Amino acid sequence: MDRFLYDPFYDSVSPLKDTTVNPYIKKILDLDQSKPSVLLYGQKLKDWKDHGKFFDLSTYSKLCLEIGSYSGTTLVDLASRNPDVFFIGMDITFKRVYQSATALLKAGLSNASVFLYNALFLDKIFPKSFLDGVVIFFPDPWTKEKKRKNRLVSTKFTQGIYTLLKPGAFFWLRTDQLFYYEDTKNYLEQAGFKHNGSLSINHEGVSSSFNTTFNLKNQQTYELIYTK
Numbered sequence: 001m002d003r004f005l006y007d008p009f010y011d012s013v014s015p016l017k018d019t020t021v022n023p024y025i026k027k028i029l030d031l032d033q034s035k036p037s038v039l040l041y042g043q044k045l046k047d048w049k050d051h052g053k054f055f056d057l058s059t060y061s062k063l064c065l066e067i068g069s070y071s072g073t074t075l076v077d078l079a080s081r082n083p084d085v086f087f088i089g090m091d092i093t094f095k096r097v098y099q100s101a102t103a104l105l106k107a108g109l110s111n112a113s114v115f116l117y118n119a120l121f122l123d124k125i126f127p128k129s130f131l132d133g134v135v136i137f138f139p140d141p142w143t144k145e146k147k148r149k150n151r152l153v154s155t156k157f158t159q160g161i162y163t164l165l166k167p168g169a170f171f172w173l174r175t176d177q178l179f180y181y182e183d184t185k186n187y188l189e190q191a192g193f194k195h196n197g198s199l200s201i202n203h204e205g206v207s208s209s210f211n212t213t214f215n216l217k218n219q220q221t222y223e224l225i226y227t228k
């Protein structure tokens with residue numbers, strides 16, 4: 001798994017086929033056989049969008065990315081409400097991508113797919129001005145100073161997202177941490193995003209696993225909606 005963190009096309013699944021390191025590896029390999037386009041990883045992601053290989057994006061009005069799809073709650077909800085939009089859910093753990101992919105299958109949705117991929121390398125799989133929206137709900141906050149370098153959202157990351165979005169496309173983030181909200185707001189404004197709070201997809205009431213937990217605990221959450 002380690003090499004995967006700096007080489008996003010490294011196939012971290014197949015070499016582990018015969019081991020019992022992680023029970024989700026076999027499940028992912030089985031899914032590969034039965035539903036090859038619901039979960040992509042490794043070399044498949046190098047040319048994923050070419051020639052309608054896995055899905056025909058030309059039949060959709062928009063393409064949106066959800067980073068940190070976890071168990072698939074938000075991905076399923078968004079894809080159900082927006083049948084004309086194609087959604088990519090992305091995560092870095094075997095278990096989470098498998099759960100997201102099976103949640104899509106269970107819901108009978110074909111307008112979404114899951115990528116086992118490190119979101120720090122988005123420019124290697126998406127061309128410039130390609131995406132209509134990016135959703136990030138409750139990124140790991142890494143509150144300890146020593147771990148700060150692990151935070152996903154940074155100046156560089158936000159500038160990168162700006163480049164990959166089409167003009168008018170949205171960036172939508174929720175967090176339970178005020179500092180993460182404030183830092184992201186600054187990064188977005190420095191990158192040139194505009195704050196207008198409007199989303200171009202059906203989104204009313206969309207939640208997530210972490211969102212539900214925070215709501216149950218009456219914990220405050222913060223939301224940012226910006227457009228390019």
Ligand SMILES: C[S@@+](CC[C@H](N)C(=O)[O-])C[C@H]1O[C@@H](n2cnc3c(N)ncnc32)[C@H](O)[C@@H]1O
Pocket residue numbers: 067068069070090091092093096117118119120136137138139140152208209210211
């Ligand atoms: C705190 S969880 C939030 C999950 C979900 N969005 C929610 O709101 O319930 C953060 C998720 O981001 C994923 N993640 C962390 N770093 C990532 C990265 N570099 N690329 C893709 N996913 C990442 C984690 O594996 C985890 O599933």
